Amino acid sequence: MDEKLKIGIVGLGTVGQGVVKVLSKFDDIEIVAVAVKNLTKKRDVQISNLTSDIYELVNNPEIDVIVEVAGGLGVYEYLRTAILNKKHIVTANKELLARYGSELFDLARQNNVVIMYEAAVAGGIPIIYPIKTSLSANSFVGVAGILNGTTNYILTKMEEENLSYEDCLLKAQQLGYAETDPVGDVEGYDAMYKIAILSNIVFNKRIDLSKIYHEGITNISSLDLKLADEFGYKIKLVAMAKKMSDLSGNDCLDIRVHPVLVSKDESLADIKNATNAVKLKGFPVGEVMFVGAGAGEFPTTSSVVGDILTIKSEISKQDKVLPMTVCHHTDYANQIHIDDTQNCYYLRINASNTPGTIGKIGLACGKFNINLSCILQKGVNEDRSATIIVITEECFERDINNMIKEFEETSEVRVLNRIRVM
Helix, strand or coil: CCCCEEEEEECCCHHHHHHHHHHCCCCCEEEEEEECCCCCCCCCCCCCCEECCCHHHHCCCCCCEEEECCCCCCCHHHHHHHHHCCCEEEECCHHHHHHHHHHHHHHHHHCCCCEECHHHCCCCCCCHHHHHCCCCCCEEEEEEEECCHHHHHHHHHHHHHCCCHHHHHHHHHHCCCCCCCCHHHHCCHHHHHHHHHHHHHHHCCECCHHHCEECCCCCCCHHHHHHHHHCCEEEEEEEEEEEEECCCCCEEEEEEEEEEEEECCCHHHHCCCCEEEEEEEEECCEEEEEEEECCCHHHHHHHHHHHHHHHHHHCCCCCCCCHHHCCCCCCECCECCHHHCEEEEEEEEEEECCCCHHHHHHHHHHHCCCCEEEEEEEEECCCCEEEEEEEECCEEHHHHHHHHHHHHCCCCEEEEEEEEEC
16 A cells, blocks of 8 residues: 555543554555543643544544544444445454443444454454464363463562552552553453453454453452462463363353463463463464553554554455455354352361361361362461362352351351352
């Protein structure tokens, strides 16, 4: 393409400013206009063609590509209009794609445009395009990753500095790793959107976001991290999806986000601070892992600008731009309910320090078909209660929950935390 690629940018926050800075180095790309909420806000970049009306961009016949880095669900109608106007889309908006990707990708296919979204999952790590190209020969059985840098930073600092969750969250907010309202990160929503997107492309199935189990890190204590370390584990918030069979023998996907005890022998256990990692397992590649910065101005900008340049290189070569990126699958995955999954579990229990207590715990496990891998009393507390750690063999989620519920009906045994073991 000899002419300049003309783009419109929606959003001029941290990533938007990074995109403008990097694109200034390319003479063959022109920023026609940038849409922002606040025209008078001071920014690190100088843009003369600012507007507060996104429709000025999506309806502008000169613009070839809309780059959306504003985030949120409010941009849906704007992007829909842009697609109808035959404009290609580059976006970092994981929530939008997880919730409304099916509609937008169908519309893009009908209008012969592409939606590129490398920055929507794992920031600067190239993962979407490699799955669609270099790894396209593979039949995947699983994908798992540390997809949220905020929670990984908090857990790392809690472990290394023996700080409380609250103290580490505050530190993450001061460093800009966590939002003022951190719920999207710490309760697992952000990672849930990302694993939904990854599952869609890895397994060629549409994903029902409402059927993905998610659980955050707010119940993890520095004590849990210390005890896990003693048993040879690290605690990480992991988003995972894998092929399996349901109770009727039908193929299904197990997709979820929650804290897990990861063996120190596993590569994910070594991922620290705000770093992200994605591990894929399939045939013929076996296992492969991608590691890098999962967020931030320039790592995310790297992915956004990479998508822009990919479109630039292909836009005039053929009738259909980047056909390998077009979504053709329409079937929804059969997603298993968390109650029907089987896992090993770490239980931190507070119990009365009386003869026979550990025996009662063992009997309860037997009642609910739960085999024990390890049970250990960790001393006596000031109130004369005992801290007991249990690690189970694989059992059904519903069985462990029923056993915990039965414990709650007594005063002798209380399960203070339950964490799945990967």
